[in-house]
Amino acid sequence: MTVAAESFARAAQDWHLKPLYHDLGIAKGSELTETEKKYLRGLLCGYSPSEIAQQCYVGADTVRQCLSKSVYRVIENLIANQLHEQASQAAQVKDWRWVPRLLEQAGYRVQELAQTGDAGQTLSRNSVASLPQGHESWDSQPDISVFYNRTSELALLKQWALTDSCRTIVLYGLGGVGKTALAAKLVYEIKEEFECLVWRSLRNQPDIQALLTNILEFLNCLPSNSSQLTSSGLVSHLIQYLQVHRCLLVFDDVQAILSGGELSGKYQEGFEGYGELLRRLEEEPHQSCIILTSWEKLREASRISGPDMPVRSYRVEGLGDESKSILTHEKLSDENCWDELISAYSGNPLALRIIAATIHELFDGSVAEFLSQNTLFLGDFKYLLHQQFKRLSPMEQEVIMVISQHNASITLSDIFESITTEIRKSELMAVVNSLSRRSLLEQAKRDNVTVYSLQPTVEKYVKYHSRQ
Numbered sequence: 001m002t003v004a005a006e007s008f009a010r011a012a013q014d015w016h017l018k019p020l021y022h023d024l025g026i027a028k029g030s031e032l033t034e035t036e037k038k039y040l041r042g043l044l045c046g047y048s049p050s051e052i053a054q055q056c057y058v059g060a061d062t063v064r065q066c067l068s069k070s071v072y073r074v075i076e077n078l079i080a081n082q083l084h085e086q087a088s089q090a091a092q093v094k095d096w097r098w099v100p101r102l103l104e105q106a107g108y109r110v111q112e113l114a115q116t117g118d119a120g121q122t123l124s125r126n127s128v129a130s131l132p133q134g135h136e137s138w139d140s141q142p143d144i145s146v147f148y149n150r151t152s153e154l155a156l157l158k159q160w161a162l163t164d165s166c167r168t169i170v171l172y173g174l175g176g177v178g179k180t181a182l183a184a185k186l187v188y189e190i191k192e193e194f195e196c197l198v199w200r201s202l203r204n205q206p207d208i209q210a211l212l213t214n215i216l217e218f219l220n221c222l223p224s225n226s227s228q229l230t231s232s233g234l235v236s237h238l239i240q241y242l243q244v245h246r247c248l249l250v251f252d253d254v255q256a257i258l259s260g261g262e263l264s265g266k267y268q269e270g271f272e273g274y275g276e277l278l279r280r281l282e283e284e285p286h287q288s289c290i291i292l293t294s295w296e297k298l299r300e301a302s303r304i305s306g307p308d309m310p311v312r313s314y315r316v317e318g319l320g321d322e323s324k325s326i327l328t329h330e331k332l333s334d335e336n337c338w339d340e341l342i343s344a345y346s347g348n349p350l351a352l353r354i355i356a357a358t359i360h361e362l363f364d365g366s367v368a369e370f371l372s373q374n375t376l377f378l379g380d381f382k383y384l385l386h387q388q389f390k391r392l393s394p395m396e397q398e399v400i401m402v403i404s405q406h407n408a409s410i411t412l413s414d415i416f417e418s419i420t421t422e423i424r425k426s427e428l429m430a431v432v433n434s435l436s437r438r439s440l441l442e443q444a445k446r447d448n449v450t451v452y453s454l455q456p457t458v459e460k461y462v463k464y465h466s467r468q
């Protein structure tokens with residue numbers, strides 16, 4: 001992020017700063033200081049106090065203190081003056097996200113927004129200010145009536161979404177591991193903290209223009225000339241809305257618009273617009289939160305993601321010991337063998353549900369009898385693995401085959417020596433990295449050296465089914 005000559009100068013494009021400073025001066029009883037003006041402009045650009053602190057090279061506490069002791073109180077006085085009420089009875093600035101919203105309602109936002117990506121497009125004042133009917137829009141509603149634990153994951157993700165104000169959270173992991181269910185559970189637990197919620201699945205590869213039009217329509221901010229706008233222009237309108245309103249947006253099954261046959265992270269032909277949408281939602285300041293689920297860690301997310309960044313990725317793993325609740329729910333017997341069953345299927349809830357049905361059909365629910373067959377049965381889970389395997393590049397397929405044929409976990413150098421195709425080590429590293437981003441590799445340390453392996457179900461699929 002760059003620091004402009006006058007910090008957060010972009011606020012002047014979208015806000016009537018002069019009258020705002022003037023009126024705030026009256027509400028304060030003296031002119032705002034340059035620092036107060038600067039932090040206020042930062043908020044109006046959609047930055048959080050910690051992002052403002054980063055850009056101004058000061059501590060986050062310094063910014064927070066200045067805002068809460070002075071700027072927020074002055075804004076409350078201003079609103080109270082307008083409403084002819086006591087400050088304590090008028091709107092209160094509960095946190096930084098309220099500032100653009102309240103000042104917009106007070107009439108300080110410029111109605112004709114410049115630089116929307118499509119010159120001259122306008123967003124009417126009413127359309128920005130008004131909230132969608134019902135406040136929630138789901139195109140598909142995952143059933144989470146039976147949902148076990150994931151307590152620590154939920155606590156962490158809640159912290160990312162609410163306390164850390166992350167702009168984008170990517171939940172990635174193998175098919176069936178529970179990404180959609182986890183996202184839905186998280187959404188139910190945090191949606192009250194947001195003004196509205198939009199859930200869209202990309203599984204059927206919706207056209208980006210249609211998707212954005214549909215979302216803007218729901219948000220009541222579709223510009224009248226939307227049919228003439230490019231998808232970039234529609235993205236600009238969406239981001240402007242998300243700067244003023246704190247919304248929760250979920251895009252489920254993002255892998256559907258990513259391409260196969262090459263290394264991970266590229267968009268399918270015709271779906272590059274999604275790349276721009278997701279990149280801009282990550283990079284441009286706004287006060288909303290976007291949750292993405294995908295088989296693959298997204299390339300955009302990895303550029304500016306990290307523990308202190310507003311974009312974070314979380315690899316969703318199997319349920320582990322918590323899977324026992326699924327086996328209880330499925331009424332399987334031989335509880336003493338459940339650990340073995342869970343580890344064979346890496347706690348993948350979908351795989352366990354599929355296998356539970358087979359255990360009932362063939363062995364009357366006896367896990368011991370099923371395990372005594374000494375074979376890892378994949379059943380319909382095979383088809384899900386097939387979907388993931390067919391996305392791999394030829395080199396990824398060869399590498400995963402080499403790993404599957406090795407009985408124990410394997411180092412990068414071992415893979416390099418076992419591979420028959422001529423490849424430079426740096427290329428091999430890119431291939432292994434891509435497989436890992438697709439959640440297909442397990443990584444561990446052996447004698448301080450990184451070793452790679454496959455989950456048992458993936459290994460079985462690669463060995464016996466991938467060539468069918």
Ligand SMILES: Nc1ncnc2c1ncn2[C@@H]1O[C@H](COP(=O)(O)OP(=O)(O)OP(=O)(O)O)[C@@H](O)[C@H]1O
Binds near residue numbers: 149173174178181384
């Ligand atoms: N915590 C959980 N408790 C109980 N069941 C769960 C849990 N998580 C997932 N499941 C069940 O496991 C199945 C797969 O879950 P889900 O659809 O969320 O996986 P996914 O990772 O989104 O899969 P895909 O990659 O195919 O979209 C569903 O039937 C879901 O209800």
Ligand SMILES: [Mg+2]
Binds near residue numbers: 253
């Ligand atoms: Mg899913």
